[in-house]
Amino acid sequence: MKLIGYFRSSAAFRVRIALNLKGVVVEHAFRHLRRGEHRAPDYVALNPQKLVPALVLDSGEVLTQSNPPILPKDPVGRARVRSLALIPTADIHPIQNLRVMAYLRDKYEQSEEGTFAWSRHWIETGFEAYEASVAGNRHTGAYSHGDQPTMADLCLAPQVFNAQRFKVDMSRFPTIQRIFATCMKHPAFDAAQPAKQPDAEP
């Protein structure tokens, strides 16, 4: 299998963690998002959304979308984890994505600081909800749900990297910070982080 991603892509980061957790070794290929390589016709043929990642199977089939279903067994736990995971993946990340920031810059003449402030606002709004959902909840453990990583953590940790890039004051979110620290001690998360990818840039 081949995972086409980009070191800083939080969606690709989720998939890298999932593959590491499952011990699945894949070939890695890259599209440089800032250079627009994900809009090249050969990539659009694989993923018409013009977004990374894409996972190309040995059969040639292409899988897109990056929410790995790593879930607890009980139905209520599964629902809670899906609900937590959707805070970053549905309600934060899509509105602070590169293309949204580029649109704000090009169409609405926002400075880089303006687009950063936009992203910070939506990350903070989502993190306030995530923090309230995990802080003091009896299902929260070392991770967002219990003591094993789930899909919620696979979605949260990459979003924290984005938050740091956009200079969100993470001291407002102590439970998220604690869970994030636990995640990053896990080898599957650590190896998947942007700085450790072959295409990483400073």
Ligand SMILES: N[C@@H](CCC(=O)N[C@@H](CS)C(=O)NCC(=O)O)C(=O)O
């Ligand atoms: N829902 C998609 C989101 C994918 C996505 O937004 N990828 C970002 C990188 S994290 C991207 O390719 N952005 C390019 C752009 O905004 O032009 C998924 O889960 O795979």
